[in-house]
Amino acid sequence: MDRRVAFAVMAMAMAGGLAACHKKAPPVAPTPQVDTAAIRRAHEDSLRAAQAADAQRRLAADAEARARAAAAALESARAALAAPIYFEYDQATISDEAKATLDQKVAMLRANPDLKLRIDGNADERGSEEYNLALGMRRAEAARQYIAGFGIDAARLASMSNGEDKPTDPGHDESAWAKNRRDDFVITAGGEKITLPAGQ
Amino acid sequence: MNMRAGTLVAGLLLALGSGLAAQQDTTRLPTGVRLGLTYQTLQRARVAVRPFGSPAAQAALAADVTGIVRRDLNYSDRFQMADFIPSALAQGGAVDFKAWNGLGVVWLITGDVVPTGSGLALHLVLYDVVYGSVKQALNFPLPSPQSPDFRLAVHQASDMAVQWITGQPGIAATRIAYVVGSPQGGYAVRVVDSDGEGARTVAGAAGHITSPAWSRDGGRLAFARATGSHWDVLERDMATGATRVVLSRDGLVFTPAYSPDGRRLAFSSWNGRGTELQDYDVVQRCCLRRLTQGNAADLSPSYSPDGSRLAFNSDRLGQPAIYVMPAGGGPTDLLSPYTYGEPGYYTSPAWAPAGSQVAFHGRSRGEFQIMLADASRPGAPVQQITADGRNEDPSWAPDARHIVFSGVRAGGSGLYVIDVATGRVRPVLTGGRYRVPDWSPRLRTGAGAGTR
Numbered sequence: 001m002d003r004r005v006a007f008a009v010m011a012m013a014m015a016g017g018l019a020a021c022h023k024k025a026p027p028v029a030p031t032p033q034v035d036t037a038a039i040r041r042a043h044e045d046s047l048r049a050a051q052a053a054d055a056q057r058r059l060a061a062d063a064e065a066r067a068r069a070a071a072a073a074l075e076s077a078r079a080a081l082a083a084p085i086y087f088e089y090d091q092a093t094i095s096d097e098a099k100a101t102l103d104q105k106v107a108m109l110r111a112n113p114d115l116k117l118r119i120d121g122n123a124d125e126r127g128s129e130e131y132n133l134a135l136g137m138r139r140a141e142a143a144r145q146y147i148a149g150f151g152i153d154a155a156r157l158a159s160m161s162n163g164e165d166k167p168t169d170p171g172h173d174e175s176a177w178a179k180n181r182r183d184d185f186v187i188t189a190g191g192e193k194i195t196l197p198a199g200q
Numbered sequence: 201m202n203m204r205a206g207t208l209v210a211g212l213l214l215a216l217g218s219g220l221a222a223q224q225d226t227t228r229l230p231t232g233v234r235l236g237l238t239y240q241t242l243q244r245a246r247v248a249v250r251p252f253g254s255p256a257a258q259a260a261l262a263a264d265v266t267g268i269v270r271r272d273l274n275y276s277d278r279f280q281m282a283d284f285i286p287s288a289l290a291q292g293g294a295v296d297f298k299a300w301n302g303l304g305v306v307w308l309i310t311g312d313v314v315p316t317g318s319g320l321a322l323h324l325v326l327y328d329v330v331y332g333s334v335k336q337a338l339n340f341p342l343p344s345p346q347s348p349d350f351r352l353a354v355h356q357a358s359d360m361a362v363q364w365i366t367g368q369p370g371i372a373a374t375r376i377a378y379v380v381g382s383p384q385g386g387y388a389v390r391v392v393d394s395d396g397e398g399a400r401t402v403a404g405a406a407g408h409i410t411s412p413a414w415s416r417d418g419g420r421l422a423f424a425r426a427t428g429s430h431w432d433v434l435e436r437d438m439a440t441g442a443t444r445v446v447l448s449r450d451g452l453v454f455t456p457a458y459s460p461d462g463r464r465l466a467f468s469s470w471n472g473r474g475t476e477l478q479d480y481d482v483v484q485r486c487c488l489r490r491l492t493q494g495n496a497a498d499l500s501p502s503y504s505p506d507g508s509r510l511a512f513n514s515d516r517l518g519q520p521a522i523y524v525m526p527a528g529g530g531p532t533d534l535l536s537p538y539t540y541g542e543p544g545y546y547t548s549p550a551w552a553p554a555g556s557q558v559a560f561h562g563r564s565r566g567e568f569q570i571m572l573a574d575a576s577r578p579g580a581p582v583q584q585i586t587a588d589g590r591n592e593d594p595s596w597a598p599d600a601r602h603i604v605f606s607g608v609r610a611g612g613s614g615l616y617v618i619d620v621a622t623g624r625v626r627p628v629l630t631g632g633r634y635r636v637p638d639w640s641p642r643l644r645t646g647a648g649a650g651t652r
Contacts, residue, residue, distance in 0.1 A: 090543075128593060131520050
């Protein structure tokens with residue numbers, strides 16, 4: 001052994017001794033064999049999982065969107081059924097504008113044979129309490145007759161009067177009164193599931 | 201009492217040109233309507249009520265009773281009340297006619313609240329000051345001051361005092377039924393003494409209540425009540441509080457009115473197209489009759505004093521108006537003003553319990569006001585007797601001279617009384633939306649209390 005070799009051996013022994021102070025030397029790992037097929041499989045697996053999760057999410061989102069759309073459609077169907085109609089002062093005549101509103105309800109009632117409505121007639125605050133009860137009743141009845149005129153069974157339509165006691169707008173001017181001379185429509189049966197009429 | 205006897209047209213009668221008006225003209229009176237009353241020129245005698253005497257134990261009670269009688273006489277609108285009484289004259293004992301005469305007092309009322317074997321009595325004396333003599337004296341038994349009939353008994357004494365002086369009884373021993381409520385808080389029929397005291401609920405419901413109507417003996421009160429789209433007319437026995445359903449309909453049945461003999465009830469009923477008038481024998485509970493038919497709103501029947509005719513409200517000509525017809529149905533006369541092209545609005549007729557005056561409310565200058573028409577003169581101009589604020593739903597006192605109505609006025613929202621003879625208006629009950637008042641006939645104690 002020449003001096004250089006001896007030095008190297010010594011240095012190695014020192015290093016080994018130093019290391020030995022802390023822990024045992026790890027077993028020498030075999031040189032890894034790179035398994036490219038497994039890597040590819042793992043990659044593909046994770047890709048598939050991600051795609052599946054994504055599809056799941058998309059499905060859920062689609063379902064949610066469909067549910068939302070259905071709920072919105074139900075809501076708008078209900079809103080169309082509940083949309084009030086308005087009257088001129090001291091009149092119980094159905095205006096052209098009111099007819100358009102009522103026509104939507106007729107279509108909805110046709111598409112949903114279990115649907116029943118209550119029509120509440122209302123008057124503005126002017127005039128006598130009792131006359132306004134009679135006026136409200138005739139306003140409710142006018143809408144009921146109009147709808148029944150399209151062949152809807154009148155038994156599916158109840159009518160009542162609130163007189164002047166249920167104003168939409170509590171104000172005391174013409175703009176308030178105009179909102180209060182109205183029929184309200186309340187779904188009393190068959191409102192859980194509403195089939196939209198064809199073409200809507 | 202004949203309203204037109206010995207009267208002069210002394211009120212403000214605005215002569216207005218006829219012609220077509222704009223639909224919502226708020227500056228001029230409707231054609232056929234005159235503003236103001238036909239005042240009576242009768243002298244109103246000066247009356248003094250000396251503080252009533254009593255044993256010391258009843259002193260406070262005697263002061264209360266004095267106050268009630270004084271106010272009742274004031275509210276009769278038939279006297280000038282001597283408000284100031286010098287302390288020398290306020291004492292009990294012999295009446296110093298000369299001193300009272302010096303105050304301009306024509307009639308003096310003294311009284312004593314005295315214990316009797318069974319309770320209390322009010323001993324009332326009326327003196328004719330001018331002639332220096334006792335005109336009348338009477339003992340009025342009083343129920344216990346805790347009884348709801350106590351005030352009614354004092355009011356009866358007041359009404360007798362009014363009769364001693366004028367020959368016509370007063371209207372203090374009466375009550376006014378009315379409706380208060382809303383869809384949010386529910387509805388109630390309430391009853392209040394004619395002087396605004398003792399308001400109390402006699403019936404309540406979550407649904408709409410309207411149209412209270414006294415029978416002519418004051419023993420029963422009918423009213424209409426809604427449960428959803430179903431309506432009932434109920435009748436309450438005011439002495440026992442027992443309530444029964446008289447009429448029951450899907451759709452409206454309301455505005456009941458008792459015939460003067462108490463046998464029939466006229467009312468308005470939904471017929472599928474409008475409301476028609478019907479009547480019914482409430483004693484035998486039979487014999488329903490249809491009095492009107494058609495698509496119009498016919499409602500608010502009100503009997504003439506002899507029961508032979510009905511005033512009612514109908515919009516058969518397009519706008520609500522007041523009509524008169526035979527009580528069993530038949531040809532109708534239009535009573536409210538009608539001018540072609542000038543839309544009017546007249547509702548809530550009430551026929552006076554004597555004479556031919558029909559009160560109602562109509563739109564004038566953009567607001568609703570109380571008006572009077574003479575059913576014996578259809579087509580004659582009607583008188584508008586209120587002008588302050590909005591005034592609706594008149595009902596007559598049994599003297600056919602005072603009218604209670606629902607008002608939104610400078611004095612607040614509530615029930616007001618107007619004396620048709622003098623035009624004087626007083627509040628009965630303010631601070632709420634009190635509607636469709638109906639004034640009772642004169643009540644007997646026990647019969648119309650309806651409070652227990």
